[in-house]
Amino acid sequence: MSFDQNPSSQSIRFDDQVAIVTGAGGGLGRAYAIALAQRGARVVVNDIGSARDGTGNSHDAADVVVAEILATGGHAVANYDSVATPEGGERIVQTALQHFGHVDILVNNAGILRDKTFAKLTPEMWEPVVSVHLNGAYYVTRPAFLAMREQNYGRIVFIT
DSSP states (O other), X not given: OOGGGOGGGGGSOOTTOEEEEETTTSHHHHHHHHHHHHTTXXXXXXXXXXXXXXXXXXXXXXXXXXXXXXHTTOEEEEEOOOTTSHHHHHHHHHHHHHHHSOOOEEEEOOOOOOOOOGGGOOHHHXXXXXXXXXXXXHHHHHHHHHHHHHHTOOEEEEOO
8 A cells, every 4th residue: 555545644734834845856755745735735846857866957857746736636836946055945945935925844855866886986976966965955954944933833854
């Protein structure tokens, strides 16, 4: 039985809450975004639409997930900013604030993969991984935390 089909899982609700899910264009991020929307959350689907290794970009990944959520009566908006810059992190949070008025939940899920053995992983390959996984978590969490602090409520989840 999948998570979606478990009747008891529907008792967990996020009505009137706003969630940001980074890296939500596929994989686990997509699953988190859809599960939150199914339970009543309004969702910012953030994804730059890159390949698993972080190269390239396209709006398609985020747009497809938003379309899935909207097709089932949920509420979602896409955001294509990179978590790997302070400006991108700020714009991701601003998307939630502009479209939905607040932010209650942040799921830091964005990540890239450098599929190499440690001996073959060069510093040039390592830096983008740190930028997305570590810096990206900070760059999105800081503005989200500030917004949550103002409303005296919020939940932040780090996927590692």
